Amino acid sequence: MCKAAPWQTGVYVPKDWTMASQEIENLVQALARLPGLGPRSARRAVLYLLKRPETTMKPILSAMEQVEANLVTCTICGNVDTKDPCQICSDPRRDEKSLCVVEEVSDLWALDKSRLFPGKFHVLGGKLSALDGVRPEDISIDKLLKRVEQGGIDEVVLAMNATLEGQATAHYIAERLESFPVRLSQLSHGIPVGGELDYLDEGTLAQALRSRRPVE
Amino acid sequence: MCKAAPWQTGVYVPKDWTMASQEIENLVQALARLPGLGPRSARRAVLYLLKRPETTMKPILSAMEQVEANLVTCTICGNVDTKDPCQICSDPRRDEKSLCVVEEVSDLWALDKSRLFPGKFHVLGGKLSALDGVRPEDISIDKLLKRVEQGGIDEVVLAMNATLEGQATAHYIAERLESFPVRLSQLSHGIPVGGELDYLDEGTLAQALRSRRPVE
Structure with a gap:
């Protein structure tokens, strides 16, 4: 019989072996902090972004840049x-x-x-x-x-x-x-x-x- | 008796009166397309981003820019x-x-x-x-x-x-x-x-x- 692979004998992948590069992990972690998204759904969202970056990531990116650059508190009402x-x-x-x-x-x-x-x-x-x-x-x-x-x-x-x-x-x-x-x-x-x-x-x-x- | 305000008589706010500027609406709509987020939770997420842009929006923005700039398909495995x-x-x-x-x-x-x-x-x-x-x-x-x-x-x-x-x-x-x-x-x-x-x-x-x- 051939030797069993290590993962067949119960040896798991160590925690520090990351699947994706640090940049992607950072994005997952940043999105996971949004209300309504947890680590799991943030990962799913990132995967969605990575699959079609032109039509999904670009619009969010440019909309967010626009908002970030112009964000103010209304001096009249506080909105x-x-x-x-x-x-x-x-x-x-x-x-x-x-x-x-x-x-x-x-x-x-x-x-x-x-x-x-x-x-x-x-x-x-x-x-x-x-x-x-x-x-x-x-x-x-x-x-x-x-x-x-x-x-x-x-x-x-x-x-x-x-x-x-x-x-x-x-x-x-x-x-x-x-x-x-x-x-x-x-x-x-x-x-x-x-x-x-x-x-x-x-x-x-x-x-x-x-x-x-x-x-x- | 004083005259009733129009909204007390059943006149609603017309659909084209937007609450937020176009930039914010764009961001809501872009985020609403993410899996796991709908229009409602996207609005909540944007509100969360607007409240503390330094600690919430900036990290997402920079992580997303990093990923967007470097995204590739692995020539070995297709990841x-x-x-x-x-x-x-x-x-x-x-x-x-x-x-x-x-x-x-x-x-x-x-x-x-x-x-x-x-x-x-x-x-x-x-x-x-x-x-x-x-x-x-x-x-x-x-x-x-x-x-x-x-x-x-x-x-x-x-x-x-x-x-x-x-x-x-x-x-x-x-x-x-x-x-x-x-x-x-x-x-x-x-x-x-x-x-x-x-x-x-x-x-x-x-x-x-x-x-x-x-x-x-």
Whole structure:
């Protein structure tokens, strides 16, 4: 009988034998840090890029270079974009009179993706938090007050997260805006559309019950 | 009562009002084409990149530029890498005597990721297919024969997919290699580890039964 190859006797490939060159490993590791991609799917994505570099890698590369070179934070609202004022602030078709205040840029994107709010936005860049030592002057509240002070705004929608800190932030901003002639509103809380009572937490149920509406 | 804002009366944001500038939209669309990412997760990934461009976008950008600039197909085995011969072919620690033949680069990566095969590889770049008109001269079979002809190879492992065309390709290659003094082997077929009989197709069950082994 012929001698068994080493891998047939249980000797595995050592960890330091890399399959691909360092450049490719670097790309896998960099992509693996993206949310939604892990090491496995990053490897699959890289393989996809390597197979057809002209049609897959080139577009990403040039788009990323463009964004990277022009990235700025909007000096009016705090959104991130490749121009200042950002796409939303500089769009004359948007309703100047409605202002939606959110905690983070991700909240702005989530709201705007839903295409329900044709007004302008204001990004606080955080929320008040006694635990993390975030005070009103640490987030973009003064700038918000200045925007309202300048006039032309009819309604401010406080779209903070439905967390303790988010609601405390909304409450604080509402107090500061009390003296201005603007309508203040906030997102309603309650049962999410499609949600089943059975699966919801007590806090949501309590809120849904507390803010119940007459049947139309 | 004050006049309702247009969005309260059911007027939505028109589709052509983009939230972000064209550059960012381009990046979202380019990333959305990656396997494992859709439009939603691509947007989330871009948001993540925009928040901390220095630590997230820069590494991906430079890694991708490096790979893009150096990408080559290995002239020995057909793997894609940033050098030629590739990392695997040029590694002197790998067993020159064992050669594993696979259909695609993705198969090579899948096998090598498992760290079970310390030999070298050969990528056919496809499989024989009467339907798609792929003939033996269209894939890298002649090159494989030349590698075996040169000597120094003890065993050729045929690691084609367990599909009709994959197995036809394996069969064809086995015939062409018959006259060479090499051991030929192929991956075993059967019940996947962790698989439950109840959920397996008839073909797999038949194969598992046909190639049953004595209990050790």
